[in-house]
Amino acid sequence: MAGRRIEIRGTVQGVGFRPWVYRVAKRMAVVGRVRNAPAGVTIEAFASDDVLDRFIEQLRVPTPSSARVLDLHSARIPDETLTGFVIESSDTVGDKTLSIPPDLATCGDCRAEILDPNDRRYQYAFTNCTTCGPRFTIATGIPYDRPATTMSQFQMCPECQQEYGDVEDRRFHAQPNACPKCGPKLSLAAVDGSALPATNPLDGAVQLLKCGAVVAVKGLGGFHLACDAANATAVRRLRERKHRDEKPFGVMVADLHAARTVAEVTPAEEALLASPERPIVLVRAREETRLVPEVSPDTPLLGVFLPYTPLHHLLLAKVGRPLVMTSANVSDEPICRGNEEALRRLDGIADAILFHDRDIAMRCDDSVARVIAGVPTIMRRSRGFVPRPFQLARAVSRPVLACGAHLKNTFCIAFGDTAYFGPHIGDLETVAALDFFEEAVERMQTILSIRPEVIAHDLHPGYLSTRYAHTRNDVVRVGVQHHHAHVASAMAEHGLEGPVLGVAFDGTGFGEDGTSWGGEFLLCFAGRFERLASFRPVRLAGGDLAMREVWRITYALLYDAFDGKPSIDALPLFDGVPPESLRVVSQMIERDLNAPRARGVGRYFDGFGALALNRPVSTYEGQIAIAWDHIANDAVRDAYPFALDRSVAPMEVDLRPAVRAACNDVMANVSPGDVSGRFHNTVVAVTVEVVGALLAEHGDVPVVLTGGVFQNARLVAGIEEKLANEIKLLRHRQVPPGDGGIALGQALIADAFLGDKG
Ligand SMILES: [Zn+2]
Ligand SMILES: [Zn+2]
Ligand SMILES: [Zn+2]
Numbered sequence: 001m002a003g004r005r006i007e008i009r010g011t012v013q014g015v016g017f018r019p020w021v022y023r024v025a026k027r028m029a030v031v032g033r034v035r036n037a038p039a040g041v042t043i044e045a046f047a048s049d050d051v052l053d054r055f056i057e058q059l060r061v062p063t064p065s066s067a068r069v070l071d072l073h074s075a076r077i078p079d080e081t082l083t084g085f086v087i088e089s090s091d092t093v094g095d096k097t098l099s100i101p102p103d104l105a106t107c108g109d110c111r112a113e114i115l116d117p118n119d120r121r122y123q124y125a126f127t128n129c130t131t132c133g134p135r136f137t138i139a140t141g142i143p144y145d146r147p148a149t150t151m152s153q154f155q156m157c158p159e160c161q162q163e164y165g166d167v168e169d170r171r172f173h174a175q176p177n178a179c180p181k182c183g184p185k186l187s188l189a190a191v192d193g194s195a196l197p198a199t200n201p202l203d204g205a206v207q208l209l210k211c212g213a214v215v216a217v218k219g220l221g222g223f224h225l226a227c228d229a230a231n232a233t234a235v236r237r238l239r240e241r242k243h244r245d246e247k248p249f250g251v252m253v254a255d256l257h258a259a260r261t262v263a264e265v266t267p268a269e270e271a272l273l274a275s276p277e278r279p280i281v282l283v284r285a286r287e288e289t290r291l292v293p294e295v296s297p298d299t300p301l302l303g304v305f306l307p308y309t310p311l312h313h314l315l316l317a318k319v320g321r322p323l324v325m326t327s328a329n330v331s332d333e334p335i336c337r338g339n340e341e342a343l344r345r346l347d348g349i350a351d352a353i354l355f356h357d358r359d360i361a362m363r364c365d366d367s368v369a370r371v372i373a374g375v376p377t378i379m380r381r382s383r384g385f386v387p388r389p390f391q392l393a394r395a396v397s398r399p400v401l402a403c404g405a406h407l408k409n410t411f412c413i414a415f416g417d418t419a420y421f422g423p424h425i426g427d428l429e430t431v432a433a434l435d436f437f438e439e440a441v442e443r444m445q446t447i448l449s450i451r452p453e454v455i456a457h458d459l460h461p462g463y464l465s466t467r468y469a470h471t472r473n474d475v476v477r478v479g480v481q482h483h484h485a486h487v488a489s490a491m492a493e494h495g496l497e498g499p500v501l502g503v504a505f506d507g508t509g510f511g512e513d514g515t516s517w518g519g520e521f522l523l524c525f526a527g528r529f530e531r532l533a534s535f536r537p538v539r540l541a542g543g544d545l546a547m548r549e550v551w552r553i554t555y556a557l558l559y560d561a562f563d564g565k566p567s568i569d570a571l572p573l574f575d576g577v578p579p580e581s582l583r584v585v586s587q588m589i590e591r592d593l594n595a596p597r598a599r600g601v602g603r604y605f606d607g608f609g610a611l612a613l614n615r616p617v618s619t620y621e622g623q624i625a626i627a628w629d630h631i632a633n634d635a636v637r638d639a640y641p642f643a644l645d646r647s648v649a650p651m652e653v654d655l656r657p658a659v660r661a662a663c664n665d666v667m668a669n670v671s672p673g674d675v676s677g678r679f680h681n682t683v684v685a686v687t688v689e690v691v692g693a694l695l696a697e698h699g700d701v702p703v704v705l706t707g708g709v710f711q712n713a714r715l716v717a718g719i720e721e722k723l724a725n726e727i728k729l730l731r732h733r734q735v736p737p738g739d740g741g742i743a744l745g746q747a748l749i750a751d752a753f754l755g756d757k758g
Pocket of ligand 1: 106109110111128129130131132133545688
């Protein structure tokens with residue numbers, strides 16, 4: 001006999017890891033013990049050396065689908081005389097560490113039970129086990145035990161208790177364990193709160209959905225609004241009530257087979273769809289799709305996801321067709337969470353609400369992922385991922401809270417060698433969003449048992465997140481530039497300390513000179529950066545109004561490119577613009593009044609796209625870019641001319657020649673697809689040329705692509721085709737390339753900055 005102590009770090013608590021270790025040990029006749037430890041799980045195992053070797057091999061690849069082994073360390077210990085293998089109670093010594101896993105999608109075993117008429121959980125919407133079910137969204141404290149969850153109000157019946165206490169059972173220590181006798185229950189109500197007559201709430205909701213009603217459905221991290229995705233009237237009604245003019249809706253389908261009937265799904269996309277995190281995956285809709293165009297107007301991309309709770313499985317099976325499932329909120333407010341709140345906020349939006357009586361402790365929106373030029377990329381990291389730890393290459397010296405970006409906000413808490421993203425908050429523009437932000441920060445601090453000593457925030461003085469940072473007087477505050485944070489997030493993801501050449505393209509971000517940046521080439525180190533190149537700025541006449549009335553950007557580009565004399569009469573884009581508005585805009589630019597300069601590459605997408613598509617208005621950020629990405633003609637290989645102004649520092653990309661050429665194309669009736677193809681090729685060519693020039697000057701450092709613009713697969717593929725063989729070119733996977741990913745970078749920059757200062 002030999003003895004080993006095996007220490008495992010990773011997502012190994014609350015996911016059925018210890019019972020699984022117990023069963024493996026039993027099978028292999030290994031004796032000893034397993035327990036939760038502050039940093040993961042500790043096993044002391046005794047058997048012959050070769051059995052122990054095989055045992056450890058098995059531990060590296062755990063069967064519980066949500067378990068992740070980050071690292072495994074084993075050391076010899078003296079032999080002990082034992083007769084069996086036991087699960088010991090949790091280790092309470094040492095630092096507390098996060099023991100709450102993310103919410104886990106319903107496993108195959110539980111799904112089979114709810115569909116089996118002979119099972120005691122037949123059609124039970126709250127079925128779960130140690131490998132699946134709610135976790136983060138029901139946790140109210142630590143350690144993660146039933147009393148510290150919103151399940152504490154439900155007393156387990158003897159049968160459930162028996163499962164909970166039996167180490168051989170799939171539900172051993174499954175904290176949310178429940179059954180129809182003892183667990184949460186569904187109810188169906190009208191928005192005035194009155195119960196709706198139905199034999200059972202689920203069937204009642206199904207009937208309503210089949211008739212084209214909008215039904216709010218309480219889920220894991222909040223309420224969804226659901227309707228029949230094949231019913232044009234229902235979808236249109238939902239769109240109107242939600243004030244969501246043209247943004248695509250998420251669509252839930254029963255399974256992968258159903259996903260294939262509505263979209264062209266590649267194997268990589270199928271893997272994402274079926275992953276235990278169950279994100280919404282952006283896929284290409286089938287032309288002959290059974291869904292109505294109102295689901296995702298003017299883009300062939302469809303946000304598809306699979307059921308991740310028993311309630312979803314039952315709904316989808318009973319309705320028998322795809323359902324629109326979109327966060328229950330108006331416009332960009334936080335997702336609805338409480339029952340009372342739902343009644344108040346969903347009045348006039350939903351026709352009925354399918355409630356349940358298990359409280360949601362923490363809001364958590366659906367995550368969004370996409371395969372971008374072959375690489376599965378998380379675009380919104382929330383339900384299913386939060387609060388899974390993110391491993392840092394270098395530990396931070398003090399705990400840091402990073403407040404994140406203004407739009408698509410997520411915050412991040414880093415301490416030691418791990419970082420934790422909070423849930424998706426959304427746009428930090430309303431009091432409701434700020435409340436959610438503060439509540440979520442508080443909650444994460446509690447479950448991590450951490451008090452940050454440093455707060456990192458954006459440089460923009462007016463952002464609510466910046467103001468929040470200033471209300472915390474107990475900490476050191478560090479302002480971090482937006483694009484520097486983007487690059488640092490990408491560096492963290494790849495374990496790079498710098499120097500790195502970061503290409504950060506997005507819509508907007510407050511620059512160190514007080515202007516809006518967004519076409520940045522930055523040489524980045526851990527705590528500082530040098531700005532090497534940027535784009536020639538565009539005037540935003542009317543400020544933020546120009547993001548919506550994108551014709552203003554086109555006008556500004558033309559004004560600049562034609563030396564103040566744009567010939568707009570020949571351009572159909574301006575036909576629909578009132579002459580008075582045109583006059584005002586032209587004066588703003590001429591006199592430099594309320595026409596701030598912006599360097600965001602996203603603004604160039606808006607301006608060129610509006611011109612070629614004759615679309616004067618964009619109803620949401622990125623709409624124009626999405627619309628004309630998909631019409632681009634792949635056969636077009638040439639690009640528009642551009643210039644590089646090396647006489648200024650930072651070097652400036654000048655797209656005025658491209659504006660003039662695109663203008664000629666439009667006047668010559670060249671198809672929008674060809675103009676789009678040439679524009680995309682131009683941005684690729686600019687990036688390749690500037691990167692080449694900067695690397696020649698600064699040596700062969702790795703290059704990272706980051707920022708919301710790099711959600712554009714055409715751009716990424718184009719740049720990779722030209723550069724990937726010659727240089728080390730990296731991009732995001734686990735950390736969103738858009739603003740939802742910058743909090744991690746903020747945290748690391750703040751830490752390095754303070755470290756550098758001694
Ligand atoms: Zn299960
Ligand atoms: Zn029960
Ligand atoms: Zn950004």
